[in-house]
Amino acid sequence: MADFAPDATTSYELLARMALIRRFEEEAGRQYQRAKAGGFLHLAIGEEATIVGTTSVMRDEDYLIGTYRTHGHAIARGTDPKRVMAELFGRVDGTSGGRGGSMHIFDAERRFMGGYGIVGGNLPIAAGLALSADFKGEDAVTVCMFGDGASNAGNFGETMNLAALWSLPILFLVENNLYGMGTSIERHSAQTDLSKKAEGYGIPGHRIDGMDVLAVRESVAEGLRLAREERRPSLIEAFTYRYRGHSAADPEVYRERDEVEEWRQKDPIESFARRCIEAGVLGERELQQVRDKAEETVLAAVEFAEASAEPPLDTLYENLYVLGEDEGWYAVDERSPEPHRGEHEGNMPDAARELAEAGAAYAAQDDGPRPNPATHGDAQEGTEPEVAAEAEEAAD
Amino acid sequence: MAELRMREALRDAMAEEMRRDEAVLVMGEDVAVFQGAFKVTEGLLDEFGERRVRDTPISENTIVGAGVGAAMGGLRPVVELMTVNFSLLALDQIVNHAAAIPYMFNGQARVPMVVRMPGGGGHQLGPTHSHSFEALFLQVPGLLVACPSTPADGKALLKAAIRDDNPVIFIEHESLYGARGEVPEGDDEVLRFGEAAVRRQGSDVTIVGILKMAHTAAEAAQTLADAHGVEAEVIDPRTLRPLDLDTILESVRKTNRAVIVEEGWPHGGVGANLATLITEQAFDHLDAPVQRVTGADVPMPYSRRLEQAAIPHSEHVVKAALAALEGSI
Numbered sequence: 254m255a256d257f258a259p260d261a262t263t264s265y266e267l268l269a270r271m272a273l274i275r276r277f278e279e280e281a282g283r284q285y286q287r288a289k290a291g292g293f294l295h296l297a298i299g300e301e302a303t304i305v306g307t308t309s310v311m312r313d314e315d316y317l318i319g320t321y322r323t324h325g326h327a328i329a330r331g332t333d334p335k336r337v338m339a340e341l342f343g344r345v346d347g348t349s350g351g352r353g354g355s356m357h358i359f360d361a362e363r364r365f366m367g368g369y370g371i372v373g374g375n376l377p378i379a380a381g382l383a384l385s386a387d388f389k390g391e392d393a394v395t396v397c398m399f400g401d402g403a404s405n406a407g408n409f410g411e412t413m414n415l416a417a418l419w420s421l422p423i424l425f426l427v428e429n430n431l432y433g434m435g436t437s438i439e440r441h442s443a444q445t446d447l448s449k450k451a452e453g454y455g456i457p458g459h460r461i462d463g464m465d466v467l468a469v470r471e472s473v474a475e476g477l478r479l480a481r482e483e484r485r486p487s488l489i490e491a492f493t494y495r496y497r498g499h500s501a502a503d504p505e506v507y508r509e510r511d512e513v514e515e516w517r518q519k520d521p522i523e524s525f526a527r528r529c530i531e532a533g534v535l536g537e538r539e540l541q542q543v544r545d546k547a548e549e550t551v552l553a554a555v556e557f558a559e560a561s562a563e564p565p566l567d568t569l570y571e572n573l574y575v576l577g578e579d580e581g582w583y584a585v586d587e588r589s590p591e592p593h594r595g596e597h598e599g600n601m602p603d604a605a606r607e608l609a610e611a612g613a614a615y616a617a618q619d620d621g622p623r624p625n626p627a628t629h630g631d632a633q634e635g636t637e638p639e640v641a642a643e644a645e646e647a648a649d
Numbered sequence: 650m651a652e653l654r655m656r657e658a659l660r661d662a663m664a665e666e667m668r669r670d671e672a673v674l675v676m677g678e679d680v681a682v683f684q685g686a687f688k689v690t691e692g693l694l695d696e697f698g699e700r701r702v703r704d705t706p707i708s709e710n711t712i713v714g715a716g717v718g719a720a721m722g723g724l725r726p727v728v729e730l731m732t733v734n735f736s737l738l739a740l741d742q743i744v745n746h747a748a749a750i751p752y753m754f755n756g757q758a759r760v761p762m763v764v765r766m767p768g769g770g771g772h773q774l775g776p777t778h779s780h781s782f783e784a785l786f787l788q789v790p791g792l793l794v795a796c797p798s799t800p801a802d803g804k805a806l807l808k809a810a811i812r813d814d815n816p817v818i819f820i821e822h823e824s825l826y827g828a829r830g831e832v833p834e835g836d837d838e839v840l841r842f843g844e845a846a847v848r849r850q851g852s853d854v855t856i857v858g859i860l861k862m863a864h865t866a867a868e869a870a871q872t873l874a875d876a877h878g879v880e881a882e883v884i885d886p887r888t889l890r891p892l893d894l895d896t897i898l899e900s901v902r903k904t905n906r907a908v909i910v911e912e913g914w915p916h917g918g919v920g921a922n923l924a925t926l927i928t929e930q931a932f933d934h935l936d937a938p939v940q941r942v943t944g945a946d947v948p949m950p951y952s953r954r955l956e957q958a959a960i961p962h963s964e965h966v967v968k969a970a971l972a973a974l975e976g977s978i
Contacts, residue, residue: 352752359757366718381715381718381719385718386722388724571755575751575813
């Protein structure tokens with residue numbers, strides 16, 4: 254366990270950020286069960302120390318790029334939780350205006366460079382971001398976070414090689430939560446010590462306790478320094494654990510309840526709060542403040558997301574292409590029966606709009622659990638008791 | 650005007666854009682020291698150095714992905730893939746990432762990247778180095794697709810592609826690298842995407858051909874005129890997305906017949922797509938079904954005899970045009 258070093262302000266900030274992410278994720282799960290969010294939902298409950306420890310030592314100009322489990326990463330980078338929640342709701346005020354969803358959160362202003370749904374897809378992009386900074390002579394370091402499962406993707410080896418070969422300012426961080434979806438690390442990786450997995454490419458690695466926010470800070474700070482000052486990429490394997498399933502559609506048949514309980518004992522938030530109290534840096538009053546503030550922020554985020562409008566249909570084709578001054582509708586959407594309108598049309602043609610409207614009518618649905626893509630057709634399972642009770646009440 | 654080979658014209662386009670814009674860099678397998686597998690990047694390393702002309706490992710998905718990230722970070726990478734077949738190893742980064750990122754992040758990120766790749770048969774490179782994947786990339790919203798057939802177009806389109814803020818798939822034809830043509834001089838010869846070239850005027854039948862097949866189409870038109878008294882109008886779309894459908898439809902309204910020539914496979918091909926568009930939008934003007942001339946529906950064979958049998962030639966185009974004209978001449 255890393256020595257206790259931070260002052261009261263830093264400690265408070267670390268705790269508050271972790272508590273906010275925890276509360277946000279709990280609420281996201283709840284809203285998912287209430288059918289306010291669709292698709293797949295991957296929660297990072299249990300992984301807060303790895304996230305916050307990392308971002309807390311990054312500079313504003315540094316890039317962060319992650320996976321499909323990154324609501325917390327954006328929030329840790331400073332993205333307003335309201336906008337993240339609105340994205341889960343698919344609304345116009347979401348981080349991507351409702352066209353990315355839970356797996357594709359993005360905040361250019363805070364250099365949170367996404368949210369990617371393809372396992373390992375973010376690795377080469379991270380190398381490219383690092384190349385851009387290096388090419389322009391900037392100080393920025395790219396922090397690339399990915400899961401243990403991604404260490405088996407071809408991109409992993411390719412990117413490690415390129416990063417070492419080109420001496421890119423990049424830090425790789427494996428959030429090793431021990432499972433690639435439902436396959437345990439012993440069953441998915443021949444080399445279970447992931448910190449060694451990039452050594453052959455010239456990238457040294459080491460393992461840390463990802464449940465200890467201070468250990469993460471210390472290690473990431475050194476990784477950033479190596480990348481920034483010495484142009485030496487390195488890899489950190491942070492042991493962490495997600496208490497919830499891979500996604501909300503996960504029956505969790507692959508692990509024992511005892512294992513989850515065991516990790517809960519190492520809870521990153523509880524343990525850090527205890528240490529703050531013991532060190533006399535924070536008191537019970539501050540802890541309560543942290544909880545209250547998280548509650549307030551998250552409820553406000555839900556309220557904001559609920560109130561945010563659905564994306565207007567005439568934005569269906571927006572931002573597909575960057576249009577030049579005299580270019581118009583690059584999409585060349587030739588859907589029948591609209592006669593060709595030319596590629597220079599700035600607006601959505603009438604027939605395309607009518608098609609979109611007819612399709613969008615199918616989006617209307619009753620409240621209640623949304624059919625999960627993984628279990629659609631099965632009896633509804635996994636509804637949280639609290640939500641189930643609400644649903645019963647509503648039905649009465 | 651200067652007479653240049655296609656490979657020189659493409660090289661000049663990159664060199665001029667690199668001089669004009671410090672953010673442009675070239676990367677790919679053997680593009681620097683080796684000067685390019687097809688010598689398209691010859692001389693670039695000498696002029697611009699290793700920082701801007703970068704040899705990469707043989708890691709297609711990561712080369713393109715690094716291009717995506719570099720573009721998101723403000724650079725203008727020109728990525729070379731050694732053949733279109735190798736681009737299949739990079740489809741994840743091209744389709745799931747380059748094409749999707751501007752849209753899925755709602756315009757917060759741009760991907761101003763060009764991915765250049767040569768395709769097509771004719772050099773006995775067999776089933777893993779000779780294919781034509783225009784249709785595959787044409788299908789993906791978010792990408793622009795260029796397929797130049799002349800050195801002048803190659804240069805002007807590549808310059809436009811490098812300046813464009815969208816990801817561009819730039820398909821070259823291996824057999825055209827040595828083809829010579831007049832190329833206008835000057836930095837500002839940039840060709841707007843979505844402007845077809847009418848290579849030959851005619852009133853009897855419209856022939857649309859891309860890449861090497863633009864030349865095959867022109868050759869067929871000459872034969873049609875000389876041997877059959879048929880005046881064909883020959884159109885080279887030059888870019889498939891955006892597509893200058895207006896020019897093609899205008900021609901079909903005049904000739905009432907259309908033949909589409911490509912080297913790619915028939916199913917779901919460029920011709921299949923274009924035939925549908927013409928049928929949907931100019932049905933009343935058609936006097937005959939739209940004809941397609943495509944490569945044979947097989948992986949490209951190695952044997953010179955079989956390979957030539959699998960590639961369309963002007964005779965095929967003449968035959969298709971005459972079929973469209975049957976009964977009227």
